[in-house]
Amino acid sequence: MYKPLLTFLAAASIAIAALTGCSKKAEIVPGAVWTDTEGQQINAHGGGVLYHDGLYYWYGENRPQKGFTSEAGVNVYSSPDLTTWTPLGLALTVSDEPGSDIESGCIIERPKVIYNPKTGKFVMWFHLELKGQGYGPARAAVAVADRPEGPFTFVKSGRVNPGIYPENMPEEVRNSGVTIENLEWWTPRWYEAVDSGAIALRDIEGGQMARDQTVFVDDDGKAYHIYSSEDNLTLNVAELNDEYTGHTGKYVRIFPAGHNEAPAIFKHNGKYWMIASGCTGWAPNEARLMTAENIYGPWEQLPNPCVGPDAELTFKGQSNYILPVEGQPGKFIAMFDRWNPENLFDSRYVWLPIDFKEDGTPYVEWRDSWILD
Ligand code: DGJ
Numbered sequence: 001m002y003k004p005l006l007t008f009l010a011a012a013s014i015a016i017a018a019l020t021g022c023s024k025k026a027e028i029v030p031g032a033v034w035t036d037t038e039g040q041q042i043n044a045h046g047g048g049v050l051y052h053d054g055l056y057y058w059y060g061e062n063r064p065q066k067g068f069t070s071e072a073g074v075n076v077y078s079s080p081d082l083t084t085w086t087p088l089g090l091a092l093t094v095s096d097e098p099g100s101d102i103e104s105g106c107i108i109e110r111p112k113v114i115y116n117p118k119t120g121k122f123v124m125w126f127h128l129e130l131k132g133q134g135y136g137p138a139r140a141a142v143a144v145a146d147r148p149e150g151p152f153t154f155v156k157s158g159r160v161n162p163g164i165y166p167e168n169m170p171e172e173v174r175n176s177g178v179t180i181e182n183l184e185w186w187t188p189r190w191y192e193a194v195d196s197g198a199i200a201l202r203d204i205e206g207g208q209m210a211r212d213q214t215v216f217v218d219d220d221g222k223a224y225h226i227y228s229s230e231d232n233l234t235l236n237v238a239e240l241n242d243e244y245t246g247h248t249g250k251y252v253r254i255f256p257a258g259h260n261e262a263p264a265i266f267k268h269n270g271k272y273w274m275i276a277s278g279c280t281g282w283a284p285n286e287a288r289l290m291t292a293e294n295i296y297g298p299w300e301q302l303p304n305p306c307v308g309p310d311a312e313l314t315f316k317g318q319s320n321y322i323l324p325v326e327g328q329p330g331k332f333i334a335m336f337d338r339w340n341p342e343n344l345f346d347s348r349y350v351w352l353p354i355d356f357k358e359d360g361t362p363y364v365e366w367r368d369s370w371i372l373d
Helices: 003-020 188-196 198-202 311-314
Strands: 045-052 055-061 074-079 088-092 106-114 122-131 139-145 152-158 213-217 223-229 234-240 246-255 263-269 271-277 289-291 298-301 318-324 332-338 348-356 360-365
Touching: 045 298, 045 332, 055 106, 088 122, 106 213, 122 213, 188 198, 213 263, 223 263, 263 311, 263 332, 271 318, 311 332, 311 348
Parallel strands: 045 106, 045 318, 263 318
Antiparallel strands: 045 055, 055 074, 074 088, 106 122, 122 139, 139 152, 213 223, 223 234, 234 246, 263 271, 271 289, 289 298, 318 332, 332 348, 348 360
16 A cells, blocks of 8 residues: 555544544554654654553654764653553653763664562663764663653663673683684684684673663563674673673573574563574664573574565564563564664654464564554
8 A cells, every 4th residue: 555645544543543532443554654642753763662550661762863873862652552652751861971871972772671570670771882983882781760761870881791701602612712813704614713602702801792682571580681792693691680780690692603683582382582683784684583492592593484575674674672462461562673774763663463373483474554452
């Protein structure tokens, strides 16, 4: 269907729903302009959704129309039904203070918020690049708040687990001195070196790189930080402490040299499932599906979970978060970003339900529009 017409129909259906009080019947139109309750285009990219006390909170990067640095921070919206979103402003605001880790002009990406019932705090993790340093620093950053809408107070940023070896790196590799120096990328010798942990070893002293990231709270209340490390070549699964504000030192490397970005994870019927992307900058590529029975692995890679037009390009999007629908066990929404590097503000959201095959494998099928029951 013609795009402006689809956008108009989506807006009309939300308006009719609001007038008739049937807001739960509002449509989700993947890829269309999504406006908030004030009629403004939602600006919450690379984000995540938290359910707390009867409301969903959507956190995401506040992106400008031009450029790609963070001049504002992380936006938050609330919704009772996942379709109508009320803007609550900035949950985390960048700093005016020169030299601050989150100084205006830094890069804040992929913010995710989890709630810690033990401390009563909301904890936000995000990927941070320091002002003026491109994507070199590759830091993980954390901020906390007493309320879901914030304000979040910045706590710290840095590489992850400095001085600590990954749990699944054998003793003989730790002392092997394996390196990728002077090796040509993607040659068998380079692959072998990355696979065994050359880049992780290079970064032991200062800590592991952390770019695209997510956080996940397991059924037992333990939280994990999952991020693209080793120059985006390898994913790490790292345990968070009881407060969720730091790492315990326990972490594993998964899919070494797999070149995975954009990890999004969920658990269903006792199994962990992850959707990730390849590494092609802002351009879309084919999604990957991974599964494990233990969050630390072994993880197994499965074929692309996307089905339908542009499935080989993740519907022109990139995975971002997988949201369990509150009170509906087995219902999950896969959230993707359809980036527009010419105008990151206007990057679109592709939200689609996750379906399961008979053998329990999840897949995501394209729908022009759908209604959340
Ligand atoms: C792909 C990542 O997934 C995005 O979050 C962003 O970092 C872009 N790369 C930047 O090119």
